[in-house]
Amino acid sequence: MSTQVQTTLRSPEAFALARRAVDEMERAGVWPTPLNFELWIHWLGDPDGALGQEMTRLLGDGTAFTDGTAEMLAAEYLPRGRLSEEIRDAGAVLNRELSTVSEAIAKAQKSQAAYGQTLAGASAHLESSAEPSALLGVVSTLSRATTQVQAENATLEKRLETSTKEVARLREHLEQVRRDAMTDALTNLANRKAFDEELLRACDEAEKKRQPMSLAVLDIDHFKRFNDTWGHQTGDQVLRYVASVIGRISKAPRVAARYGGEEFAIIFPSESAALVEAALNQIREEIGSRALRRRSTNDELGAVTISGGLAQRRPGETGSSLLDRADEALYASKRAGRNKITNGERLEEAA
Structure with a gap:
């Protein structure tokens, strides 16, 4: 799924896109099966992408959109x-x-x-x-x-x-x-599925060995505004840059993943919240220290900043609960002006 479609599906625009997809399928006389719906969402959400261009060509040629056509397109253009x-x-x-x-x-x-x-x-x-x-x-x-x-x-x-x-x-x-x-094609980090599996495994191991474990969630500040200004291809360039810094600093046994859109997550097994906070600030400072340029035109894009939140696992805590607390810390960073890492442990102590 392209970054453009992912971003749209995580915004209020998703409902309008879904309604438009159903309307367009009805207009084309195509049944709204789950596979057809997914294809139409990709086409309408990213008409200039490879799948979008091929569907535009097929529908423009008057080609009958059969189940076989849908399966062919899915096999060629959809990762699954x-x-x-x-x-x-x-x-x-x-x-x-x-x-x-x-x-x-x-x-x-x-x-x-x-x-x-x-x-x-x-x-x-x-x-x-x-x-x-x-x-x-x-x-x-x-x-x-x-x-x-x-x-x-x-x-x-x-x-x-x-x-x-x-x-x-x-x-x-x-x-x-x-x-x-298990890999995100754009950033080469682990994808959401791999992250969910690793989070479950890491929580089980931390519980059995009674070891510390921390989780961090990172988000690129004002990414939608950046995309709207410079376009999605440049947005992909930024995502790859941010991911490269995160991946380099989050070597094994740490696990870094693109959690969705412009959001990333990192699992820190056997590490305390204090050590994790230092690593996250290293990531934040390195990302913000570089003035980016647009590859196609060499225009200056300025610096990109990230916000983050972290939480240290408590005995008996599930991965879902840990993720919720890390998200709360992330939102605290956003509310505090962005370009900031919030340690959820200190946040809860102050509450």
Whole structure:
């Protein structure tokens, strides 16, 4: 989802956009299925984006907007659609490999059974006859059967070796798909889904080990006004810059995420609120110290500032409660004039 659409959906304009999407679908004679609704929201919210341009072209050409068309667009332009497509492709390849291996194993088992029957027949023949010519025939039969079994085993080993390499490649590919699904495409930080999972895990670990853990929420000041003035492409440039500073200072075991729009969140496992506050002020000061320029025109954009709030987890506290308290501290920073970090612990002591 583009930054422009994300920003719109987190503002009062979201309701107007949703109503317009339904009206446009009705006008085009398209059923308002969840997938179609998502596509129309992207199109109307960001008509100049890749998906928006393709939908404008299709609808302008009078192309029938079928379920197949919607699925094609989702697979090409929506992150979840691309993810599902890649998983389906990997699954199909894996199924083919498993089928091929199963066939090779079945063939080898059949060959082994036939070899066993040959051995049994040879044993019976030897017991009933001691003639040299009979012995020669038995040896010849065993030699042919052994050669055939060895060839089947060699084929099976080669097939297994090839399949092992292919499965390893698929495993690596699926791991990359998993990482992509947990990463925000614009900033390369963790996305909301990854953050929610990591917050749950970090709270559980802090509870079990009885260790401190803090959470911070950061927000770019006046970002909507900045977008309206300079455009969304320049807004994306600012988001990437802010994210690069946050990511560099929030190395593992810290976890930095783009929580949505212009909002970021950082998990600080095993760190007290005082240490976290120092790190957040380092981020805030570095971001605000640089005068940005617009890449396309080299126009001066001025400095960007951020506001933030942090909260230290209490024994037994859930991630949702911790996030709410960090948000309250963030809003306190906004009310205090922005470009400020508020320690929620001190905020509550003063209340």
